[in-house]
Amino acid sequence: xxxxxxxxxxxxxxxxxxxxxxxxxxxxxxxxxxxxxxxxxxxxxxxxxxxxxxxxxxxxxxxxxxxxxxxxxxxxxxxxxxxxxxxxxxxxxxxxxxxxxxxxxxxxxxxxxxxxxxxxxxxxxxxxxxxxxxxxxxxxxxxxxxxxxxxxxxxxxxxxxxxxxxxxxxxxxxxxxxxxxxxxxxxxxxxxxxxxxxxxxxxxxxxxxxxxxxxxxxxxxxxxxxxxxxxxxxxxxxxxxxxxxxxxxxxxxxxxxxxxxxxxxxxxxxxxxxxxxxxxxxxx
Amino acid sequence: xxxxxxxxxxxxxxxxxxxxxxxxxxxxxxxxxxxxxxxxxxxxxxxxxxxxxxxxxxxxxxxxxxxxxxxxxxxxxxxxxxxxxxxxxxxxxxxxxxxxxxxxxxxxxxxxxxxxxxxxxxxxxxxxxxxxxxxxxxxxxxxxxxxxxxxxxxxxxxxxxxxxxxxxxxxxxxxxxxxxxxxxxxxxxxxxxxxxxxxxxxxxxxxxxxxxxxxxxxxxxxxxxxxxxxxxxxxxxxxxxxxxxxxxxxxxxxxxxxxxxxxxxxxxxxxxxxxxxxxxxxxxxxxxxxxxxxxxxxxxxxxxxxxxxxxxxxxxxx
Amino acid sequence: xxxxxxxxxxxxxxxxxxxxxxxxxxxxxxxxxxxxxxxxxxxxxxxxxxxxxxxxxxxxxxxxxxxxxxxxxxxxxxxxxxxxxxxxxxxxxxxxxxxxxxxxxxxxxxxxxxxxxxxxxxxxxxxxxxxxxxxxxxxxxxxxxxxxxxxxxxxxxxxxxxxxxxxxxxxxxxxxxxxxxxxxxxxxxxxxxxxxxxxxxxxxxxxxxxxxxxxxxxxxxxxxxxxxxxxxxxxxxxxxxxxxxxxxxx
Numbered sequence: 001x002x003x004x005x006x007x008x009x010x011x012x013x014x015x016x017x018x019x020x021x022x023x024x025x026x027x028x029x030x031x032x033x034x035x036x037x038x039x040x041x042x043x044x045x046x047x048x049x050x051x052x053x054x055x056x057x058x059x060x061x062x063x064x065x066x067x068x069x070x071x072x073x074x075x076x077x078x079x080x081x082x083x084x085x086x087x088x089x090x091x092x093x094x095x096x097x098x099x100x101x102x103x104x105x106x107x108x109x110x111x112x113x114x115x116x117x118x119x120x121x122x123x124x125x126x127x128x129x130x131x132x133x134x135x136x137x138x139x140x141x142x143x144x145x146x147x148x149x150x151x152x153x154x155x156x157x158x159x160x161x162x163x164x165x166x167x168x169x170x171x172x173x174x175x176x177x178x179x180x181x182x183x184x185x186x187x188x189x190x191x192x193x194x195x196x197x198x199x200x201x202x203x204x205x206x207x208x209x210x211x212x213x214x215x216x217x218x219x220x221x222x223x224x225x226x227x228x229x230x231x232x233x234x235x236x237x238x239x240x241x242x243x244x245x246x247x248x249x250x251x252x253x254x255x256x257x258x259x260x261x262x263x264x265x266x267x268x269x270x271x272x273x274x275x276x277x278x279x280x281x282x283x284x
Numbered sequence: 285x286x287x288x289x290x291x292x293x294x295x296x297x298x299x300x301x302x303x304x305x306x307x308x309x310x311x312x313x314x315x316x317x318x319x320x321x322x323x324x325x326x327x328x329x330x331x332x333x334x335x336x337x338x339x340x341x342x343x344x345x346x347x348x349x350x351x352x353x354x355x356x357x358x359x360x361x362x363x364x365x366x367x368x369x370x371x372x373x374x375x376x377x378x379x380x381x382x383x384x385x386x387x388x389x390x391x392x393x394x395x396x397x398x399x400x401x402x403x404x405x406x407x408x409x410x411x412x413x414x415x416x417x418x419x420x421x422x423x424x425x426x427x428x429x430x431x432x433x434x435x436x437x438x439x440x441x442x443x444x445x446x447x448x449x450x451x452x453x454x455x456x457x458x459x460x461x462x463x464x465x466x467x468x469x470x471x472x473x474x475x476x477x478x479x480x481x482x483x484x485x486x487x488x489x490x491x492x493x494x495x496x497x498x499x500x501x502x503x504x505x506x507x508x509x510x511x512x513x514x515x516x517x518x519x520x521x522x523x524x525x526x527x528x529x530x531x532x533x534x535x536x537x538x539x540x541x542x543x544x545x546x547x548x549x550x551x552x553x554x555x556x557x558x559x560x561x562x563x564x565x566x567x568x569x570x571x572x573x574x575x576x577x578x579x580x581x582x583x584x585x586x587x588x589x590x591x592x593x594x595x596x597x598x599x600x601x602x
Numbered sequence: 603x604x605x606x607x608x609x610x611x612x613x614x615x616x617x618x619x620x621x622x623x624x625x626x627x628x629x630x631x632x633x634x635x636x637x638x639x640x641x642x643x644x645x646x647x648x649x650x651x652x653x654x655x656x657x658x659x660x661x662x663x664x665x666x667x668x669x670x671x672x673x674x675x676x677x678x679x680x681x682x683x684x685x686x687x688x689x690x691x692x693x694x695x696x697x698x699x700x701x702x703x704x705x706x707x708x709x710x711x712x713x714x715x716x717x718x719x720x721x722x723x724x725x726x727x728x729x730x731x732x733x734x735x736x737x738x739x740x741x742x743x744x745x746x747x748x749x750x751x752x753x754x755x756x757x758x759x760x761x762x763x764x765x766x767x768x769x770x771x772x773x774x775x776x777x778x779x780x781x782x783x784x785x786x787x788x789x790x791x792x793x794x795x796x797x798x799x800x801x802x803x804x805x806x807x808x809x810x811x812x813x814x815x816x817x818x819x820x821x822x823x824x825x826x827x828x829x830x831x832x833x834x835x836x837x838x839x840x841x842x843x844x845x846x847x848x849x850x851x852x
Binding site: 460 | 697712722
């Protein structure tokens with residue numbers, strides 16, 4: 001029983017990370033309609049930027065530096081290249097982001113080395129809280145709290161603020177929004193950067209638990225696609241619920257058949273695809 | 285447009301025949317031909333059908349493991365049987381993945397080919413009793429062909445060359461066939477293709493299946509080239525490399541796949557010795573091609589010869 | 603009593619959420635006639651057209667073609683029964699040649715489309731049909747040109763030629779004159795006049811000139827239902843139509 005409880009908690013930790021990454025992908029892909037196949041690469045970059053910040057400075061700085069640096073990079077990439085490719089169609093946007101995957105992965109090897117990196121959990125968050133017979137690390141609690149706050153904040157920002165309303169209107173009818181005086185393309189680029197920053201901060205948060213390795217982005221890329229398929233393309237709630245679901249399945253599978261935990265989430269995706277092709281929260 | 289016109293194909297036959305006399309490295313040349321098959325299978329989908337498949341390594345891996353397991357566990361398997369089994373396994377896998385992936389439209393389907401590739405990778409990784417996991421499947425023998433030993437690297441090169449030419453010629457015929465014409469109609473405008481009465485989904489899944497069969501053959505040839513099947517045959521990097529080769533050469537012509545495979549094989553061999561971080565350059569080169577030269581390297585040839593009838597690279601998907 | 607038509611609808615309804623776009627429409631298109639459907643914007647013409655073409659499923663009611671119920675059949679299946687359609691926004695195979703646009707449509711009537719070895723050029727009947735249709739459409743000189751690079755008026759004729767290549771018994775034309783002006787519009791009108799001699803045609807159109815000139819019968823829609831039907835002369839004289847439609851156009 002205790003083992004199950006531990007794996008459920010671990011599953012939630014993993015799940016909120018997936019949810020953060022998938023929420024970012026939903027902003028970019030579901031809302032802006034940009035098929036970003038380099039999303040996992042931005043997650044990996046976030047982890048490595050955080051690694052440098054933590055080894056040279058401290059953890060709070062890492063949590064700020066990772067999304068800021070990677071978000072800025074996303075801003076540049078979108079403004080300079082991806083937006084230009086919009087007319088050429090999805091295929092070329094996908095292919096361009098694939099090029100980014102190659103560049104980022106090798107750049108990580110070049111800058112930080114090919115070997116896996118690891119950092120200690122920040123001292124202030126070491127130790128754990130006793131939950132009955134089990135102990136849950138403070139850091140993981142902190143991670144879940146930060147992720148939950150971010151996910152909620154982005155959602156509130158989109159649904160409840162004027163800026164969010166303008167962006168949503170721009171997605172429906174960009175000419176209309178431009179006609180009333182907003183530079184919608186610039187706003188879209190900001191949304192792109194925000195989506196990328198969410199992936200980066202997820203990378204920074206997971207670093208003390210899982211460490212970093214150059215190919216870590218590919219794994220997250222595949223998982224965030226699975227999450228989006230399960231949750232429903234374009235649904236923010238679907239991305240969050242799907243992410244937590246996938247984290248839980250993956251985590252609980254380690255109790256039943258550890259070797260099949262990755263296979264299980266893809267099997268879950270196929271199941272959803274066959275039974276409900278539009279995803280759990282999808283409408284189309 | 286008649287891509288199966290004999291001239292270009294005969295030039296290809298001649299080039300393949302004399303290549304070992306110029307480049308004295310038959311293993312590398314054999315690998316280039318295998319990559320050429322993979323890229324041609326990819327280009328059939330992107331160039332003709334307009335479908336971007338991000339999971340071509342799945343079918344390469346299926347072929348490699350199928351032929352590998354057969355040759356490890358069963359004695360005296362004729363080499364053509366090994367290739368046939370690999371083709372069937374590649375096709376079967378592609379039929380399932382294609383039918384499921386095309387449940388989604390546009391980018392969604394592309395994502396699914398990628399996700400299924402990851403599934404295949406984890407399966408190959410976890411089923412280590414069968415596949416050897418990350419140690420690879422060892423002890424794949426290279427049978428002889430109608431009594432001719434293929435143990436020598438030159439002999440095996442010419443065997444693979446023959447297989448390559450036969451398969452590539454079949455693809456050229458297919459591209460010119462009524463079926464190939466329907467694929468291009470779907471690429472240009474799928475709703476209209478449906479409106480004039482084509483069951484577009486059936487055509488798409490069939491093309492995907494054929495592409496899987498060709499990739500399976502390539503996987504088997506690879507397994508016999510090195511005598512073992514590394515886990516890499518089915519991983520994301522292989523799928524990425526196939527996409528790169530297809531795009532580098534150009535999707536506007538089936539010959540583009542071969543140009544792309546040749547450039548990629550030579551570059552990765554030369555550059556990787558000069559600088560360990562050459563994939564960085566490859567990534568930059570790739571992004572540049574996507575941004576500026578959508579027709580790939582073969583587009584340059586066409587630009588120099590404006591009289592050549594040119595088939596446009598697809599600009600839309602989804 | 604009206605003779606039973608080639609294409610009929612019975613109490614055809616389509617609603618989107620709470621809005622009723624097509625409300626209990628009984629349409630009757632006689633064989634060998636040109637039947638125009640007109641009405642002000644938002645009258646439900648396009649929805650009705652989509653229901654006839656098989657693009658949408660009705661909420662209730664039925665569609666019948668040659669006395670066979672086709673309500674549940676999709677676009678592809680209706681195409682094989684002999685219903686060809688053109689699109690409002692030109693919908694062609696842009697990177698293919700004009701000839702290939704028509705040829706691949708003609709090929710859809712053969713059993714050969716899964717053949718993978720013989721070149722498509724061997725399908726002599728298909729080639730002959732495609733050429734004949736291009737000649738007939740006056741596009742023969744443009745056959746080798748890339749379809750997407752043709753002039754707007756030529757693209758519209760090609761659009762219709764693609765539908766004709768599927769050898770339809772019934773032709774559904776969705777606002778064929780949309781976006782055309784001057785000579786192009788006249789050329790299209792002449793083309794439809796020719797086709798009307800050979801095909802049963804259902805036409806949705808805004809160009810009143812064209813409708814009044816060519817139609818055998820007109821159905822006027824307003825707010826999703828049929829307001830009036832009759833010959834062009836009857837429709838012109840109908841005070842209700844004048845008020846609801848012609849008048850409001852001012």
